[in-house]
Amino acid sequence: xxxxxxxxASGLLPPAERRRATxxxxxxxxxxxxxxxxxxxxxxxxxAVFASSSGNPDIIHDICAMLASGDYQISPTKFHNxxxxxxxxxxxxxxxxxxxxxxxxxxxxxxxAALLExxxxxxxxxxxxxMVSYDLPYPFPLSEARPTVDAWALALVVAPATFERAITxxxxxxxxxxxxxxxxxxxxxxxxxxxxxxTARMLTLFAALAQSGASEVVLxxxxxxxxxxxxxxx
Amino acid sequence: xHNGGCVKAASVAISAFTATTAVGRGHRALLDALKTRRSGxxxxxxxxxxxxxxxxPALDTWIGEVEGxxxxxxPEQWARYDCRNNRLAWLGLQQDEFLTTARAAVERYGPARVxxxxxxxxxxxxxxxxxxRERDAEGHLPQSFSYATTLNNFSAPALVAHAxxxxxxxxxxxxxxxxxxxVFAAAARLMRAGWIDAAVxxxxxxLCMTTLCGFSALELLSRDPCRPxxxxxxxxxxxxxxxxxxxxxxxxxxxYLLGAGESSDAHHMSTPHPQGLGARLAMRGALxxxxxxxxxxxxxxxxxxxxxxxxxxxxxxxxxxLGSAASSSTKGWFGHLLGxxxxxxxxxxxxxxxxxxxxxxxxxxxxxxxxxxxxxxxNATCDISVALSNSxxxxxxxxxxxxxxxxxxxxxxx
Numbered sequence: 067x068x069x070x071x072x073x074x075a076s077g078l079l080p081p082a083e084r085r086r087a088t089x090x091x092x093x094x095x096x097x098x099x100x101x102x103x104x105x106x107x108x109x110x111x112x113x114a115v116f117a118s119s120s121g122n123p124d125i126i127h128d129i130c131a132m133l134a135s136g137d138y139q140i141s142p143t144k145f146h147n148x149x150x151x152x153x154x155x156x157x158x159x160x161x162x163x164x165x166x167x168x169x170x171x172x173x174x175x176x177x178x179a180a181l182l183e184x185x186x187x188x189x190x191x192x193x194x195x196x197m198v199s200y201d202l203p204y205p206f207p208l209s210e211a212r213p214t215v216d217a218w219a220l221a222l223v224v225a226p227a228t229f230e231r232a233i234t235x236x237x238x239x240x241x242x243x244x245x246x247x248x249x250x251x252x253x254x255x256x257x258x259x260x261x262x263x264x265t266a267r268m269l270t271l272f273a274a275l276a277q278s279g280a281s282e283v284v285l286x287x288x289x290x291x292x293x294x295x296x297x298x299x300x
Numbered sequence: 301x302h303n304g305g306c307v308k309a310a311s312v313a314i315s316a317f318t319a320t321t322a323v324g325r326g327h328r329a330l331l332d333a334l335k336t337r338r339s340g341x342x343x344x345x346x347x348x349x350x351x352x353x354x355x356x357p358a359l360d361t362w363i364g365e366v367e368g369x370x371x372x373x374x375p376e377q378w379a380r381y382d383c384r385n386n387r388l389a390w391l392g393l394q395q396d397e398f399l400t401t402a403r404a405a406v407e408r409y410g411p412a413r414v415x416x417x418x419x420x421x422x423x424x425x426x427x428x429x430x431x432x433r434e435r436d437a438e439g440h441l442p443q444s445f446s447y448a449t450t451l452n453n454f455s456a457p458a459l460v461a462h463a464x465x466x467x468x469x470x471x472x473x474x475x476x477x478x479x480x481x482x483v484f485a486a487a488a489r490l491m492r493a494g495w496i497d498a499a500v501x502x503x504x505x506x507l508c509m510t511t512l513c514g515f516s517a518l519e520l521l522s523r524d525p526c527r528p529x530x531x532x533x534x535x536x537x538x539x540x541x542x543x544x545x546x547x548x549x550x551x552x553x554x555x556y557l558l559g560a561g562e563s564s565d566a567h568h569m570s571t572p573h574p575q576g577l578g579a580r581l582a583m584r585g586a587l588x589x590x591x592x593x594x595x596x597x598x599x600x601x602x603x604x605x606x607x608x609x610x611x612x613x614x615x616x617x618x619x620x621x622l623g624s625a626a627s628s629s630t631k632g633w634f635g636h637l638l639g640x641x642x643x644x645x646x647x648x649x650x651x652x653x654x655x656x657x658x659x660x661x662x663x664x665x666x667x668x669x670x671x672x673x674x675x676x677x678x679n680a681t682c683d684i685s686v687a688l689s690n691s692x693x694x695x696x697x698x699x700x701x702x703x704x705x706x707x708x709x710x711x712x713x714x
Contacts, residue, residue: 086569130431131432133432133433134435138356140513140514144514146569146570149476151474151475151693151695152569155564164577167475168482168697171453171472172471182495190492240495288471289458289461291412
């Protein structure tokens with residue numbers, strides 16, 4: 067899901083939590099809910115892997131700006147929203163899940179790291195795993211140090227091969243070159259978005275899923291190595 | 301109700317480890333401080349060593365500061381990683397010959413077969429705090445500010461991966477105070493999936509205004525050195541630290557990862573579930589992963605932050621799941637290390653296993669009667685076989701990790 071302005075309010079959050087939640091949390095939960103519904107899963111049964119390069123960029127900016135101005139009275143809500151796992155925390159509260167949730171970061175390879183972690187969890191625990199990646203732009207002046215295009219959240223449910231509602235089979239391998247080149251999108255506008263937002267880097271995989279044929283996508287990991295993902299329709 | 305997500309960790313050996321905190325550099329300094337009951341906590345002063353160029357807030361609290369970070373210089377090729385957090389990571393890597401040992405493992409297995417997974421909560425945010433103070437008249441950050449190699453959570457794992465030469469999966473786990481406990485679970489999964497042969501895991505978090513002022517706002521900072529599980533406890537002392545461990549599949553190591561359990565409270569963003577529901581699920585998940593009965597646990601390194609809510613919830617959960625197992629919180633020595641708490645306290649558990657030494661709970665005199673678990677106040681000497689370490693964080697993120705001197709009875713490399 068892509069949004070240029072305010073992130074949509076997630077239906078997963080009760081009204082009080084929706085007010086406290088940041089735009090990053092809201093967009094992440096909105097994507098999470100769509101994927102869970104699509105997969106027909108009860109969220110309380112599903113471990114979740116959340117991932118973001120920027121986390122809650124507006125909160126990090128607010129806190130740094132306050133501290134620089136000599137105002138040390140950070141509100142408790144602002145502080146708990148500053149943690150990288152704010153979205154996954156709100157998520158587990160919203161759906162009432164006691165299953166494991168984690169929160170990962172690998173700069174431009176963040177979504178790729180989450181895909182690998184979700185796949186390994188799904189195979190080991192023999193269960194569907196929710197993967198959610200989300201990245202919003204930083205406000206000025208951090209926006210100059212880390213330009214980020216638009217606000218994006220993507221969610222997938224990764225499950226063992228036996229999962230009956232599977233739409234595509236994924237095969238992951240890391241046999242690629244050390245300085246991998248990402249698969250690109252043919253549309254120049256979409257490609258500029260893919261390059262400009264860490265979460266949107268996974269759009270090539272989503273394009274392959276949408277085409278539902280056999281294809282192969284190269285996703286760069288944080289350290290520049292290739293994760294090769296081949297897709298075969300189920 | 302199901303147990304916490306469990307991670308079977310048979311025969312995952314811990315072949316090297318190191319920790320650097322306010323009590324000193326390396327695990328020998330840590331063990332020595334534990335044995336002699338020498339705390340590294342000191343009273344916080346605005347304009348402290350880590351905040352030389354700013355007045356800072358007038359906080360009445362104690363901190364666990366790692367001395368000498370001002371004079372740590374990163375190697376020239378990684379100079380853009382320079383920030384307090386990465387200086388601490390670099391200093392930590394040098395101790396106990398950890399860097400040499402890790403590089404040898406990378407040589408042995410090949411760079412792509414070694415993962416680097418590092419827990420951190422605030423990464424190099426202290427560098428961003430400085431950059432904001434140095435904005436120009438138009439509000440731009442100084443040119444010298446390097447986002448990717450300081451503020452982003454990936455900066456420490458990237459630096460560690462460069463330093464050891466590993467090119468396997470490299471990422472940060474940032475789940476607040478459970479971050480660097482979860483690294484053991486994530487690395488063990490990748491090992492058992494056959495994706496990697498070894499992993500350098502760790503955690504690093506450093507003092508910054510964000511966490512000091514944030515915990516102050518939550519009224520969770522103690523005015524005295526923290527007193528975990530004391531009836532009169534009044535909050536946390538924030539510390540900083542770096543810890544690392546090398547994980548390999550082998551059967552001739554002194555200590556092993558036996559299992560890990562991960563769970564969520566699903567209760568509140570910054571307050572634990574009052575009955576420690578998530579904590580119970582994490583401990584049961586770790587026991588289940590290790591294939592161990594609760595009576596097998598000889599020692600528990602508690603999360604034991606010294607807040608009213610954590611210790612009472614955790615204490616009940618530990619008693620209900622593990623009965624009268626000996627337990628202690630070592631935060632009175634080095635403070636609450638946040639994203640580095642999991643790894644450093646796991647290392648305390650590993651030291652307990654290797655040395656037959658159980659640390660007590662520093663600064664605590666009267667155990668809260670609301671906490672029914674067996675809290676060791678004094679140090680003890682006792683040969684033990686299995687130890688568990690608890691780490692719980694904001695967002696209700698919980699992780700328990702079990703270590704032992706023998707590979708799991710469920711041992712299987714498949």
